[in-house]
Amino acid sequence: MNLSKEKVNNILVLSIEEREANLSKADHFKQLVSEEIDKGERKLIISFKNVEYLDSSFLGALVGILKHLIPLNGQLILTDLNGDIENLFALTRLNKIFNLKQDLKTAMLDL
Amino acid sequence: MNKTILLVDDDPFQLRLYEKLLQNNGYSCKVALSVDAAEDILKNNEVPDLIISDYEMPDKNGFEFRKRLLQHDSLKNVPFLFLTSVNDEHFIQQGLDLKAIDYMAKNIPPARILSKINNLMLAVKEHYERSLSEVKGIAEKLNLRNIPKQAPELKNFTISYFNQSYQYQPGGDFIDFIKIDDRHTFVILGDVMGKKWGAWFFSFSYLSYIRSAIRLCVIDGKYTLSEILERLNRVICADEFLAEIFSTVSILLIDDDKCTISYAGAGDLPVLKYEQGCNQLVEFRSDGILLGFSEDMYFSDLQITLEANEELYVVSDGMIDFQVNEEKKSDMEMFKKKLFDLKSSLEPTEHIVNSLFNKHTSQVDDCSIIIIKRK
Numbered sequence: 001m002n003l004s005k006e007k008v009n010n011i012l013v014l015s016i017e018e019r020e021a022n023l024s025k026a027d028h029f030k031q032l033v034s035e036e037i038d039k040g041e042r043k044l045i046i047s048f049k050n051v052e053y054l055d056s057s058f059l060g061a062l063v064g065i066l067k068h069l070i071p072l073n074g075q076l077i078l079t080d081l082n083g084d085i086e087n088l089f090a091l092t093r094l095n096k097i098f099n100l101k102q103d104l105k106t107a108m109l110d111l
Numbered sequence: 112m113n114k115t116i117l118l119v120d121d122d123p124f125q126l127r128l129y130e131k132l133l134q135n136n137g138y139s140c141k142v143a144l145s146v147d148a149a150e151d152i153l154k155n156n157e158v159p160d161l162i163i164s165d166y167e168m169p170d171k172n173g174f175e176f177r178k179r180l181l182q183h184d185s186l187k188n189v190p191f192l193f194l195t196s197v198n199d200e201h202f203i204q205q206g207l208d209l210k211a212i213d214y215m216a217k218n219i220p221p222a223r224i225l226s227k228i229n230n231l232m233l234a235v236k237e238h239y240e241r242s243l244s245e246v247k248g249i250a251e252k253l254n255l256r257n258i259p260k261q262a263p264e265l266k267n268f269t270i271s272y273f274n275q276s277y278q279y280q281p282g283g284d285f286i287d288f289i290k291i292d293d294r295h296t297f298v299i300l301g302d303v304m305g306k307k308w309g310a311w312f313f314s315f316s317y318l319s320y321i322r323s324a325i326r327l328c329v330i331d332g333k334y335t336l337s338e339i340l341e342r343l344n345r346v347i348c349a350d351e352f353l354a355e356i357f358s359t360v361s362i363l364l365i366d367d368d369k370c371t372i373s374y375a376g377a378g379d380l381p382v383l384k385y386e387q388g389c390n391q392l393v394e395f396r397s398d399g400i401l402l403g404f405s406e407d408m409y410f411s412d413l414q415i416t417l418e419a420n421e422e423l424y425v426v427s428d429g430m431i432d433f434q435v436n437e438e439k440k441s442d443m444e445m446f447k448k449k450l451f452d453l454k455s456s457l458e459p460t461e462h463i464v465n466s467l468f469n470k471h472t473s474q475v476d477d478c479s480i481i482i483i484k485r486k
Contacts, residue, residue: 060304
């Protein structure tokens with residue numbers, strides 16, 4: 001699982017450097033993000049700029065991360081979702097629980 | 112589906128030779144010039160079906176690689192073959208002690224290498240199928256079934272359902288029909304997030320809770336789907352065992368006397384209806400969030416009317432995943448169009464389903480569809 005990270009002030013920006021976010025990467029992804037939360041990160045942005053396809057295992061990992069973050073008063077924003085992925089979020093109402101933003105710049109303004 | 116083999120050798124010429132030989136014979140290959148490069152590939156890709164590694168390599172050698180793989184739960188059982196120019200008893204013994212399935216001398220002719228690999232893959236497949244059938248047999252004996260044997264017979268509706276597993280492994284889709292009495296029948300389609308065995312295992316927990324929630328509500332005289340889902344979701348959120356396991360679900364209640372259908376859903380895809388004389392499928396979107404995320408979730412009931420010969424389609428997300436030109440995508444509109452075109456050309460239900468499943472030549476998840484037709 002290739003995940004690049006960058007700290008901008010108190011915001012941790014994670015970019016998924018994979019075209020396919022699927023079962024084989026879901027557990028590792030969840031572990032990497034959970035480690036950051038355990039280290040004290042509370043404001044996270046995850047960029048999907050390079051992701052073309054997201055499967056239900058990876059979606060499950062994302063929901064798990066959000067569920068973990070909410071009681072800690074953390075914030076998570078997902079950015080740069082392609083049209084198909086954004087549609088999938090809308091069709092399954094995941095857009096109601098995730099904060100989705102068009103790009104990093106807009107996401108930063110929200111945190 | 113092509114079997115994937117990871118080839119590890121520090122000699123680029125040798126690596127290319129094996130890659131070509133295997134690719135020409137239907138295998139898909141990943142190649143690495145060192146153990147470090149191989150570990151990177153393993154980290155970032157799906158687990159291969161076989162690993163073939165040279166013994167003598169600078170930095171880490173094949174034995175070291177094997178020892179490292181044995182420490183990983185997800186990799187230790189991947190069949191492993193040593194490839195070597197060293198050919199003495201001591202070496203062979205050491206390799207086999209590391210649970211390598213076999214070794215191959217580099218100088219054996221390509222045809223024999225290929226036969227050896229083909230035989231090995233066949234043996235692994237047979238072993239897997241035997242184990243799978245044993246597990247399925249035990250599940251059957253325990254009455255653990257996430258896809259029922261048959262749909263109930265109704266007076267005014269016919270129910271058909273189809274499920275296709277992903278890579279011939281059980282998955283997270285589950286279907287259930289609960290016929291309460293001659294009037295009321297519940298139809299359930301759920302999808303535990305994830306794939307293969309993990310999702311399959313948890314689908315039984317979800318199914319038990321759904322059955323219990325429905326039965327308990329019915330005993331109390333409550334037939335409101337939103338209420339059933341709210342109760343169900345609260346129980347699931349309270350179960351620590353399911354703390355990080357989420358599921359979508361579509362629940363429909365058929366009233367066979369009044370000929371009405373109620374529908375509610377949690378994180379599910381829209382239910383589709385084919386109306387005669389319409390130029391596209393009609394969508395019914397539920398409003399619930401997937402089960403297990405938060406205790407405070409609310410759901411609504413939708414009423415759907417079906418006229419004679421009209422059909423309702425309930426689908427899992429695997430149905431809308433497609434692979435086009437090597438690229439995977441989830442596309443509800445593409446699925447709707449395919450289904451509508453088939454329906455408009457008056458294809459019978461069996462043909463429609465076969466066609467939808469067969470079109471998934473590059474299926475990427477387990478797929479399920481339930482079709483409810485008004486007689």
